[in-house]
Amino acid sequence: KGIFNTWDECKKQVIGFKDAKYKKFETLQGAKNFISEVEDLEIDIKPKDLEKLDNLPKDLMISYVDGSYNIKTKEYGCGVVIFTNEGKKTLSKKGTNEEYSKSRNVAGEILGAVESMELALEMGKKTLKIYYDYRGIEEWALGNWKTNNILTKNYKIKYDNIKKSLKVIFNKVEAHTGDKYNEEADILAKKSVGIE
Incomplete structure (x- = not known):
């Protein structure tokens, strides 16, 4: 996971990985918020x-x-x-x-x-x-x-x-x-x- 400045950087990390989540953002803060939300989903462990x-x-x-x-x-x-x-x-x-x-x-x-x-x-x-x-x-x-x-x-x-x-x-x-x-x-x- 991470924040990438170009599509080429990003696709190296997501292409070929099932269910990879990625998105384009206008601001750095928007990207950080997205990562935080994804992290919350990752730890949504059923108790x-x-x-x-x-x-x-x-x-x-x-x-x-x-x-x-x-x-x-x-x-x-x-x-x-x-x-x-x-x-x-x-x-x-x-x-x-x-x-x-x-x-x-x-x-x-x-x-x-x-x-x-x-x-x-x-x-x-x-x-x-x-x-x-x-x-x-x-x-x-x-x-x-x-x-x-x-x-x-x-x-x-x-x-x-x-x-x-x-x-x-x-x-x-x-x-x-x-x-x-x-x-x-x-x-x-x-x-x-x-x-x-």
């Missing part, structure tokens, strides 16, 4: 059974996140199911910020998203696909919802800093509809706060 997938791109991490809240203990936590080219990992973590706990399970949802982003950066990934069941994960990050408390404001700031180094693609899944990895993240989130 049906990721454990059987052994060829994830090296720069990609996929995570399923969920949050939970224990009313008795007033604790929030997250569950995360992670897939990379190195295989599957899981994370179950309790949050410790008392102010955040006022937002109950939403604090756990956000904790899961942030943990995923930070782990992707630590692992040197370039792209993270986050599957979530609570819409705020995407809406606050992208600025579509107003950040009206310390939790959501800090999440937006964190995302804005992370997106400079990591492309985050958000994917909504329906809660409790049998999505294998979303259900697993839900169990891990409950476990983090002592709910069996």
Whole structure:
């Protein structure tokens, strides 16, 4: 893949390759946007059974996140199911910020998203696909919802800093509809706060 200045340069790269995608652009930015869209399509991996997938791109991490809240203990936590080219990992973590706990399970949802982003950066990934069941994960990050408390404001700031180094693609899944990895993240989130 690449940007070429002449048709001769381009055809050396595309002729003879099945399903090659190429296009002429008036501006360099238009060409860059096209490549970005094609890259998004390339990583449109169907999450049906990721454990059987052994060829994830090296720069990609996929995570399923969920949050939970224990009313008795007033604790929030997250569950995360992670897939990379190195295989599957899981994370179950309790949050410790008392102010955040006022937002109950939403604090756990956000904790899961942030943990995923930070782990992707630590692992040197370039792209993270986050599957979530609570819409705020995407809406606050992208600025579509107003950040009206310390939790959501800090999440937006964190995302804005992370997106400079990591492309985050958000994917909504329906809660409790049998999505294998979303259900697993839900169990891990409950476990983090002592709910069996």
